[in-house]
Amino acid sequence: MRARGWLWRGGLLLLAFVAALVAFRAGAVVSDRDLAGAPLHVHVYYALGLFVLGGLDLGTPTGGPLWAQRVLWLSYFAAPLITTGAVAEGVVRLLRPDWWLRWRMRDHLVVVGAGRLGLLFLEGLPRDRRRPIVVVDQERPESLAAELRERLGVLWIRGDVRKPATLLALALGRARGVVLLTGDDLVNLEAASAIRDAHPKLPVVAHVADLGLRRRLAELGEEDGTFNAHRLAARHLFETGLAERLRETAEKDVLVLVGFGRFGQTILEELRTHREIADELRAVVVVDRQAAKLLRFFTDEVGEAHPPVRAVDGDVADPDTWRRVSEALGGLEATAPPFYVLGTDDDALNLRVAMALRREGEVGEGELVAVRGAHCHIVARVFAPSSFTRALGERFDFRVLPIAELLRAAVRERAGRWFRRR
Secondary structure (H helix, E strand, C coil): CHHHHHHHHHHHHHHHHHHHHHHHHCCCEECCCCCCCCCHHHHHHHHHHHHHHCCCCCCCEEECCHHHHHHHHHHHHHHHHHHHHHHHHHHHHHHCCHHHHHHHCCCCEEEECCCHHHHHHHHHCCHHHCCCEEEEECCCCHHHHHHHHHHHCEEEEECCCCCHHHHHHCCHHHCCEEEECCCCHHHHHHHHHHHHHHCCCCCEEEECCCHHHHHHHHHCCCCCCEECHHHHHHHHHHHHHHHHHHHHCCCCEEEEEECCCHHHHHHHHHHHHCHHHHCCEEEEEEEECCHHHHHHHHHHHHCCCCCCEEEEECCCCCHHHHHHHHHHHHHCCCCCCCEEEECCCCHHHHHHHHHHHCCCECCCCCCCCECCCCCCEEEEEECCCCHHHHHHHHHHCCEEEEHHHHHHHHHHHHHHHHCCCC
């Protein structure tokens, strides 16, 4: 959009310059300067001068071909108008008053929340949908606002999306869609409800981090228009790694979910809905500080899981916890190496456990214990990828699952369906 505006301005400027130059070369005569028969560089100089002085130093066209006089008159008016418009817009851009921002809001996408999730969403938007974008947040770090403005052409409004004044300033009647990505699920859902009531045809998408709340919404038929970043990542792992691995092995596998938060619960939920994949498992072992308690909550909300699930309570960083995991795996009499999914919220812990699990058998004090660790399949969840984490994955033969990349890919895939041009 911004590039198109510059092309229009450049085209008008070039047209005004060429028109004046053609008029001079065709013999147009002015009252205060004798330019008839002047060389080309003189005519170029005075044609450029029209953008500054508007012909005040030349006088009015008084002679020469009539059409050349008319073309020169056109350049007399157009050139200073182009210059004045560019200067005025530069001043407006520098001051950036609210009315100027609202005037630019047409067919725009409103992104509420400029935290880590909001920035990932902005980066994942397809290029042809990045402009115009309006970001709403209660805080406005000037460095971040300037970076987003320069890199993505973002307009930033500071305000609370729950307040009518903020919603009025967003010109939602002309918007393409709204996505709510604050860190408060209740804020996202309340704002989504208010916006849908006021603009029933406007696409609104809200992020819900609490899986239990999202399940309740699903039961009430209110799940449409919501999504969860960890759920997207867990489904990707299930579809691209876990399901394929379970089908390939002839023996029944054991799945070890290290960390039973949103990520681990989503994987277990996917197993519950894909019975043919769950049948390939002998059991699932859940490892977490409050594994038994979280598993009870999960069972109350979702129902009994298949295959059977065993809970091991304990700190994932504590070797004693892994001795209990080793005992649980030994009691299952599994013939295939376990499939470890390390999905705690601590990226460094996930990587450290992944490296330690590659050491086969009982190891020294302060280390973890693994059952057939040299041959098991390991996936370590991290938020953002890096060359360091990739190198660790290659060195110790485990898969790194970056949440950020998956979310950006999901945004690119779904943005076209969520927010269509109006």
